Amino acid sequence: MAGILFIISAPSGSGKSTLVNALRSQVGGIDFSISWTTRQPRGSEQTGREYHFTTRDEFERMRDAGEFLEYAEVFGNYYGTARRSLDEAKSGGRDLLLDIDVQGAVQVRQRVPEAVTIFVMPPNPKVLRTRLRNRSRAEGYVDEAVLQRRLNEAKKEIENYSQYRYILVNDVLERAVAQLEAVVVVERIRQEGRPIDQRTKREFEIAEGCREANSRERLQPVLESFGILPGPHSQQYSLLETTDDHGTNE
Structure with a gap:
């Protein structure tokens, strides 16, 4: 079974592209949606690789034609x-990963x-x-x-962290990569209705630790460094206890 849509968002400079x-290099069966943009390519960027680069007029034509998800x-x-990214992934029996901002999410x-x-967070404004x-x-x-404008925008984006199911703090790259992989593995297991075994229990524990309700102590210093007060506490949720419930659990 495939067709899971993963959305990953982060402020610019959070290391999201590296993650x-x-x-993609370590987990198979997942497509990456290449976004369309009207901005100019940077450095060695190529159309069709980092982005589909296009003109403002063409983008607005596609928008008006309802071609964008x-x-x-x-x-x-x-x-x-583009809507066709999700359709093509599903028809090919693969999951799809969208790298989009808070507005798009x-x-x-x-x-x-x-x-x-x-949602991927930088550890503090200095690092960002x-x-x-x-x-x-x-x-x-x-x-x-x-x-400075991007730092200000980062704070606005981070304020929306509680809208996301999983939250990763990218301070140690290897740990953040392991967390992202665990999230993908766990969500696939949940969708397929497979039982937890000793081989997958560790992935469940890692993914569960990334839930907002289960990582408040980890998130608090990050939020405070950006001048953000933690939001209202959401209900505690355990992946290990609710694996048979295939709802969205937002």
Whole structure:
């Protein structure tokens, strides 16, 4: 069985692309949806690899024709996910991973409420600023005003963390990769209705630890570093206790 839609969101500079690339290299049966965008390619980016680069006029034509599962305008550029990406993954017996921002995730959840949502956080603003600056240097230009704007935008995005089923703090790459892999494994087991055994119990424990209700102590210092107060406590949820319930559990 396949056809699970995974949504992963994160502020720019959180290391999301690195996590996704690691997941794709180690876990089979999952397609990655290449988004469409009107922004210009950066560095060595190529159309059809990082993004489908297009003009604003063409993007708006596709939007008006209902060809996007979601779209958003970010920093003056359009980004969107073509509906056919999900259709092609399902027809091929594969899952689909969407790398989209908070705006786009809201749209997709409305259309596909059973989607599995994952939010990736940087550990603190200092680390995020360093990552953004290093990326800008690699691209050949550092604009402090742009860096500050992205930091401000990151805070706004992180404020929506509680809308996601799983939350990963990307401070240690190897741990974050293991958590992302565990989430995929667990959701596949849940959909297929397979029992937990000794081989998969560890994956369930890792994934359960990424649930917002189960990781408040881990999240609190991260949220406070961005000046965000933790939201209302949600109901405690245990994957180990509810594996036979195949609802969305949002």
